[in-house]
Amino acid sequence: MKLPMFQRRRLLGYLAAPAVTVLAAGLVGCASGSSPASDRQALLQRATAFWKSVQDNDPVTSWNYEELSKKPGWTLQAYLKREGILYQAVQVLEVRSLEGDKAVVDVKVTYSIPVLRMMDQEVVLKDEWVRVDGLWYHAERRGIL
Template sequence: MKKNAFERRRVLGLMAAPLAISLAAMLSGCAGGPSPARDREALLLRAKEFWKSVQDNDPVTSWKYEELSKKPGWTLQAYLKREGIVYDAVEVQDVLSLEGDKALVNVKVTFSVPLLRMNSQQVVLKDEWVRIDGVWYHADRKSLL
């Protein structure tokens, strides 16, 4: 009788070890998965990189952050023709809202439009972003300002 009890404990012990390892792996996978804080961090990083390239007048780099770069029918050449605003200063402030794959980021911008002789205009934009395949992109917009 003691032999059967010993065998049962041994079998249960052998079964429990892989279950414990699987459970630990699942829990650690959850800890490394998406979270609101990580989403915000990733979004702010992308927004800062995008706006730095815009301020540096580097549209080839900023194109990589644009939702338009993922849309059929849009090309880098067409994107380059949309310019006309000079960004004198840009400060990505914070994430205003983040719901699913859409977000708004507050961005303080000082800009000029030389063609219209508008200089040093200042505005805080509610800048739209969308997540595509897990990556944040600057949302397609009709007019930024």
């Protein structure tokens, strides 16, 4: 049985509508959820901005990327008293690992600690990051030892 043109279009419309609805819902879900690639990209952007502020000796800006800035009991004034390291060069290399709200980023740094007469030291740091309220923050450092 051959249907007239308008009836075929109506039938196709009825059949296509659920498929289009499911496809659109899937696309919206993808847009609102985060993929591993977008998580890594967001982390690399924040890590690069943080380390640039550290290299530029701009602790007020770097404070905004620190997990400590989200913890009660810590203030910018206390944070400003912590450092004694000069960073000559910083290069964010890659995301080493990312699991849930914790990540590790490899960062190559050239630094000096004048008070210890350590000059132009080079190291690749395993820099820890945590996600708080959807944003990546430089994890609290527990100390060198």
